[in-house]
Amino acid sequence: MSKRPTIADVARRAGVSKGAVSFALNGRPGLAQATVDKILAAADELGWRPSNRARSLSVSKAFALGLVITRDPAVLSSDPFFPAFIAGVESVLAPRGQALVLQVAGDGSEADGYRRLAQDGRVDGVFLSDLRHDDPRIELLAELGLPAVTLNRPDKDSPFPAVTLDDRPGTSAVVEHLVELGHTRIAHVAGPPAFVHATVRATVFAETLAAAGLQPVAVETGDFTAAGGIEATRRLLALPEPPTAIVYANDRMAIAGLGAAQAAGLTVPDDLSIAGFDDSEIAEYVHPGLTTVRADPFRFGAAAAETLNRVVDGETDVPDVELPPAELVVRRSTAACLRRHP
Amino acid sequence: MSKRPTIADVARRAGVSKGAVSFALNGRPGLAQATVDKILAAADELGWRPSNRARSLSVSKAFALGLVITRDPAVLSSDPFFPAFIAGVESVLAPRGQALVLQVAGDGSEADGYRRLAQDGRVDGVFLSDLRHDDPRIELLAELGLPAVTLNRPDKDSPFPAVTLDDRPGTSAVVEHLVELGHTRIAHVAGPPAFVHATVRATVFAETLAAAGLQPVAVETGDFTAAGGIEATRRLLALPEPPTAIVYANDRMAIAGLGAAQAAGLTVPDDLSIAGFDDSEIAEYVHPGLTTVRADPFRFGAAAAETLNRVVDGETDVPDVELPPAELVVRRSTAACLRRHP
């Protein structure tokens, strides 16, 4: 239980100065090989590990990246995205000895979350997720001088590289899939319009439908929560001429919608086809299995972490990274429509 | 974009020494009130904020707590528990200026995760979740000298305080609820026996049943994942005399089981009653709504963080904290059994 050995202990043991030890441990040139070996051996024998605290102070780096999550537990629990994304991030950070700091933003302004992270110097950079239209966080971070990476591309100029995973192909594939099944009355339950990815999905939905010569029956706005999915679904089913297929902007709303449809006495997919987005774990196991769109959040996390590290390391003009697009996963919740509407 | 003001800048501006500034800012006695005011004013005008890095180094504290998650993305995504738990933790950390460091343990030994967290000095203490029987992490942490708090009570002596949220009342309430509905053939899908909470639930299930003069039809072991829930359910339904009610150790398995039952042509709850555990968000919205057991993970997180901070702050004999027990939430997935078995 003795104190941890410091660099001074290593120096004493190797019979050299602190500076020499530092050079040796950082693989810096200018030391005789014999000396380096001697120092490394001493460090090894003492079981020396660098103190992050001291290193942080002297080189002014935190050796950590940050992720800000809005308080709404929904956001974190919702997205089956985050857990896998975080695992991906860690797969990159761990080997480099970096840590991931989570900041849950207070109810009010999440800006405080970023500000704290920056001012406390706890992280060297942050991930910017769930981009909103004209997202104010971009200027905020630029102003704070905090490096960042955006998850997907913002809708305005940004000084930060973007790591993108295109939702479009998956979304249009869902619509095309339904059209091929013979559906003509297709509705969409979108996410909150403030989010870029929500409107992207809604737009692609409409465009793909138009390309097939069809009009949306309706586009309801949900909030990505199950409760919102239920509400939106009820409104759609209450229409004079209800849809025969509904495309949801995420799995949570889709699964809730599935429940609502069944509760209303409909049989899925015979009376109504349902498709989600995310391919969350349960999507495969609800009855009927949910047709959805799958991305690779783990890889997304790894790519985002790598890119952010390049920015943090001072590289300029770090290029955007484009990941393989999300793809359609067909299950039992979508089928040819049997019911000719009333 | 000028550099952040340091304590020396404040000192210069207030016309005092660095030490005086430190005293004033930490509300330490021994300074004239007038001086304190002068210093605080100067700090305020300069917009001074303490450097965590410097503070960490000089007082040898990280001002952060850690949470280690095993690599399996399932664990994090699964438990609707974690997101809310984390939000609760943050509600305590944020006002104190502390951060939460997430460590995803490598596939192999999660011990490395804790070891890294400790040796890097990134955190002052950790939360110990998903306790296992004779959990080796307890000795590991004691050995590393890293303060900790266990979520629920371990099954052996532990030097750490425990924050507990009793699953028992909720679990037995589920069983009693089913018995009252007239079920006599009740089965359980348990979690992996390595986990304390999995066996606790299984034990309470059996005990409550016995108290009602009944025998379990069967107890299948799942792994808390949806896939595992499906498997276990299929095995139960394939029994010569299948159960009329199944109690699952968590919602994920229950929802998957619900899907499996429906896929097998059964009507829930008429042919089979199903109950889960967690009251995850979708539990309310699947069809039929899932009868389950609800706890308060947010509060759990807050209590755990408070308790851990007391340990970290050097308090001795920090008492265990007992939270209100989980309680039964009855929905439509459980009802009197209509089907007299074959």
Place this chain on the structure above:
DNA sequence: GATACTCCTTAAACCGGTTTAAATGGAGGT
């Protein structure tokens, strides 16, 4: 044999706080 030039190593400053021991200064006592 002195000067220059490498090459290697070290002492010391620095990062930005905290903390301890010592110094300063003014009031009160005689």
Place this chain on the structure above:
DNA sequence: ACCTCCATTTAAACCGGTTTAAGGAGTATC
């Protein structure tokens, strides 16, 4: 006027690393 005493305040060491400028020991050059 001198000494004490106490309340304030300060200088300096320290936390454990990194980094820079200077020092020292050997060869090479002339």
